Amino acid sequence: MAAPGPVTPQDSLDPSQPPVIEGFSSTVYGDSESFKEKFLRKTCENPLVPLGCLGTAAALTYGLYCFHRGQSHRSQLMMRTRILAQGFTVAAVLVGMAVSAMKPRH
Structure with a gap:
């Protein structure tokens, strides 16, 4: 079996630039969007996910508040609600993924 020859790079690598990969685009959208724009777009695409996140945070916060005040029964109820x-949030994410997977690509 012959030994492989030395490896020489075809192009010099510039560490300040991302590598060029044929057929790969770093963004799906032509222009880059800010965090606020992306958040609003994702919220419009699947509004139940932020709603579930807010519900989870509210139940957790109120449950910890009740625990701090010594209301163990209500605290346990809030942890179950959380x-x-x-679960609602995870289901919303899965349904949103299924719906976006079924959309025709254009």
């Missing part, structure tokens, strides 16, 4: 809200 689990339900988390």
Whole structure:
């Protein structure tokens, strides 16, 4: 079996530039969007996910508040509510992924 020859790079690599990969685009959209624009676009595409996140945060916050005040029964109820809200959020993410996968690409 012959030994492989020395490897020489075809093009010099510039560390300040990202590598060029044929057929790969770093962004799907032509122009880059800010965090606020991306957040609003994603919220419009699947509004149930932020709603589930807010519900989860609210149940957790109120449950911790009740725990701090010594209301253990209400705190346990809020922790169970938090689990339900988390499940709702996960289900919303999965449904949103399924809907976007079924959309025709143009």
